[in-house]
Amino acid sequence: MKGSDVAVSSVSKSFGAFAALKDVSLEIQKGEFFSLLGPSGCGKTTLLRVIAGFEDPDAGSVKIDGAEVTGLSPDKRHCNTVFQSYALFPHLTVFENVAFPLRIKKTPARLVKELVFKHLSLVQLEAHANKKPSQLSGGQKQRVAIARALINEPSVLLLDEPLSALDAKLRQHMLMELDAIHDKVGITFIYVTHDQQEALSVSDRIAVMNAGLVLQVGSPQQIYENPASEFVARFIGETNIFQGPVLSRHGTLTTLEAEGCGTILVDDETIANVGDRITATIRPEKIRISNEIPAADNINIVRGIVEEPVYSGFQTKYIVRTEGGARLTIFRQHAAWSEGIPDIEWKDKVYLSFSARDLVIVERDKG
Amino acid sequence: MKKNYGTAYAAPQALWLTVFFAAPLLIIIAYSFLKKGLYGGVELEFSLRAYTDMANPTLLRVALKTLWVSLAATVATILIALPCGYSVARSQNQAIRLFLVIVPFWTNFLVRIYAWIAILGNEGFLNQALRFLGFRPEGYQFLYNQGAVILVLVYMYLPYAILPLFSTIDKFDFTLLEAARDLGASRMQSYIKVMLPNIRGGVVTAVLFTFIPIFGAYAVPLLIGGKDSYMLGNVIADQVTKTRNWPLAAAISMTVTLITAIAVFLFALKKPKEHLEVADVDPASIGHDLLVSKVRVKTMHKKGGER
Incomplete structure (x- = not known):
């Protein structure tokens, strides 16, 4: 691996009365694509x-x-x-922008030309070498910024919300390109973003931050499937939250009296005692929705009425109001084999079923 | 068709400039080609005498000295104005600092020159303070030399340099400096290689705003300078009031005006090219007028709200 590992230990930083970072520690490994994810003002850019x-x-x-x-x-x-704003030097051509670090180091002219074109070809901009930044599109400026940042062959590349100024389609495309560049150069990428989709799709690991703290560090799967707190669960994707006191507990099986949903069975390693008030969460795509009572044993069943079906081509999102008054979100994928299932429409009475093992306990207050 | 009021709007300025600028200039041009009157004034007879009279070593020496004093004062002014403009642009309370830059304009030019005499004079504040601190009791001669002239000229024209520099630095994107530092430049390299080229327009304006009036300085060398501090402005005044050679005064004025006009023209010629590059349009595909208006819009946009 050409990349470096980066160790941040107990870093704090305040701006006046505002504490941007509170005792933050992180270990970033060689060659990793590591994302700092969080809402604006969470301290991710300050950390970068x-x-x-x-x-x-x-x-x-x-x-x-x-x-x-x-x-x-x-x-x-x-x-x-x-940089988020690219920070290209407006008085220099694309070529000279990328060559800037080499000119500072007084690299011989022949080598400069060779290196600049090598990096321009990495971002497919050889044809634009003589243009000024003002003549480029947003995506092209972005590529110049990447080529310029890579020409010194750094061992760590820091990216500060690099795609935020691009439109949605281009953003997707650039993200894949960034991923490809990461694979090619093999150095450590530290990527700051507030967009969870971006972070999930390219990162090796993600640190979720809020209010100057690192809440959870893990692979995209860990962060998504096993959020460490309600904030992380809510911030990454959509989720359903069950809150209430623990009624009973047998091994890893916990029964809780969830507000608006009745008794819910949770199968999670987290130890919760009878009387504790806990918060459990389940992702919308892990809940099945049907018109008839599901037959399987050992699953949670909640009854409700479809309040809003939202069709979006590859899936339909249902917002269901339970008999107890809670609102749950369900995603149903439109796979070929689901065609036999009758359509569920607005105001339909439905049964929601989900496995105890798909629930995760994210908060626990001693009762 | 939309009515074009441009001409009507421009009329007052046009009239003003014709009466108070173009007409006097034409009179001076005319005087420079006439014969000198015996006791001042001119006689209506064509003559090139004034221009041939200009080729004398004394005048040439004054011209060269004027040039070097102007250059020295301009360079010093810009070097002081750059950090000043920077600090105003970067300040949390811009309004207060800007106000402090403009405050001297509230006092008359001559009054401010006399204030400097009160400071630098033999019995001035500076000498009194030095005497109090135990330096030479007979005091120092600060006034009536080249250094004092340059000092006061720099003081006088500093605001004219700070203001245009401030307005370009204020629009400068400071993340560019961070980018330069990130890419390996030292602090000084980032200022020289990234900031300076991007505030060039402001520097050019500041140089013009200081060099031109200093080149024509009259009151400062007269009141602050000694016998050897005479500048072209003083020579011209003497030709009018003392020697009474009006055609020569007019000829020197014309030459100075012509040289500065050429200098400004060369500067102005270099500038628009930069703006044209901003427009990313194919001139062949659209009408010339549209191109021009597009360039103007982009230029305005660039000046206005980039940041």
């Missing part, structure tokens, strides 16, 4: 700027490949940044 060297932390340290870099200026660190 601390790693890049634009901000000095109030406390804590940053190490790259085990070497302390805290306090080093950005030009002394072996990492480069792709």
